[in-house]
Amino acid sequence: MRLGRILWFAVLAIALGASGAANWLAPAGYAKQYREATDARPSAEHWLGTDELGRDRFARVLYGTRISLLLAPAAALLSTLLAALIGGLAGYLGGVWSRIAMAVTDLFLSLPWLFLLITVRALMPLNVSPFVSVLVTFLLLGLLGWTVAARVLCASAASVRSSDFVRQAKAAGLSGQRLFWVHVVPNLKPVLYAQFWISIPVFILSEANLGILGLGVAEPMPSWGSLLKELESLVSVGAEPWKFVPLVLLVLVVTSFQILLSKQEEAAG
């Protein structure tokens, strides 16, 4: 379904474009307070109203989208690189190295991912600057999220290691390092790309989970997680539907990622 793919791609493009142009589209910065209009309903001046501190909700959604859509790919990149290094090396070296790496991976995989994330984040200082909180969240997601990808990459590297072309390259006198970087890693690229894209929606949701619990990006910087936190105090769903915009956006973006990835997988065969 070509049309479906275009539509979902358009959703992503709009979200990315709008968040990238937040400086021009938003009526004010994400931290600017309109003290005379706290918790205001949508109006011509504030399209999505204001929060309890008088900050423009539309501006916060745009900036929050930017943070979430930058943070998730950055964390995905870090976790994919770690997975390539740990899983790729383990698969390439084989034997005891592979067994140790996969035992550690299994240990990580056996722990409930969300609880692990929350526990580790809770162990770290909570009273930090917004920038540091973004950095911590990004590092935490990236450093804890490599395990599934590592397992896939370990299997791929092991299969490349036993291939004829690696044997031929060994017979040409290449060192172990050259074999890994020149012959093994380029053959892991398709798996690395797939793991990178698959990780992005997972990390968007993980960041949102941390944010709802107040363990993600610190105030006043917005992210989808911290914007969703506002829903905690919602009395009635129908009373203030505009507060659901971050949730709708989150669902739309994650769904479009998943659908585009599955379409890509179908196309690849």
Add this chain to the structure above:
Amino acid sequence: MNTETQNGALLSANLTVRYTGKPPVLRDVELEIREGEVLGLVGQSGSGKSTLAMAILGLLEKKRARAEGSIQFRNLDLLNLSERELRSLRGRTISLVLQSPLSSLNPALKIRTQLKEAWRAHAAGTGADCTNAIRACLRSVSLPDGEEFLRKYPSQMSVGQAQRVLIAMAVMHRPALLIADEATSALDVITQSEILELFRSLNRSTGTAILYISHDLASVAGICDRIAILHEGQIVECGATEQIFANPQHDYTRKLMAALPRVLPADTSPARKSEAAAAR
């Protein structure tokens, strides 16, 4: 055991190889390869031919396979060398061409990169030196040496071209010994004869000795000076090609000779028909 190679012998092996928990794949195999000769190693699948090739190159998996005895190569016992020492020999002094050309080239790398890596493994120099060496070795195997060809990926080449690239890679550093492990088995008959001719001409022009491993006695007869017959992990017969063909001594060699296909007009006589029926 540390016997020196005899006069004229490039490599002299006395070898037993066993995989963990299994009977030996090679049992006291005695093999000698002379300087500049083409030695054919013939045997059916599973007889241990590739194991012997991998043992010579030190590429047997150490955890799974154990090699005992000695492989004397120019007064070095290859079985006693460290990995670093073996690596300095691989590709430079002893090189390998494998069976399946397209799977023996990295599908993700351009031909230029693969040849460059093979050159850089044993040579230092400028980019221009490397390019010149690559072009020279491509010409030596009758391949185009232009940019267009160097930018190709293995999937963009024919099987014959891919095999020539592998041979170019193998002869790049003018090795003393080239091991061709079933190097023509995956090729059609015309390409096969072209590659055999290439091996022969490289052997004549560079003096590189060739260990030509194959289960195809006909192709071995085409290029080899001597033939060794490997059967169930043992060399059962070894001698000059003419001698093996004219007067095979061992039962297994005779069986191999009898199995050679004969290109004759179809015999439809009643006698031939009943012979064929009896054979079925």
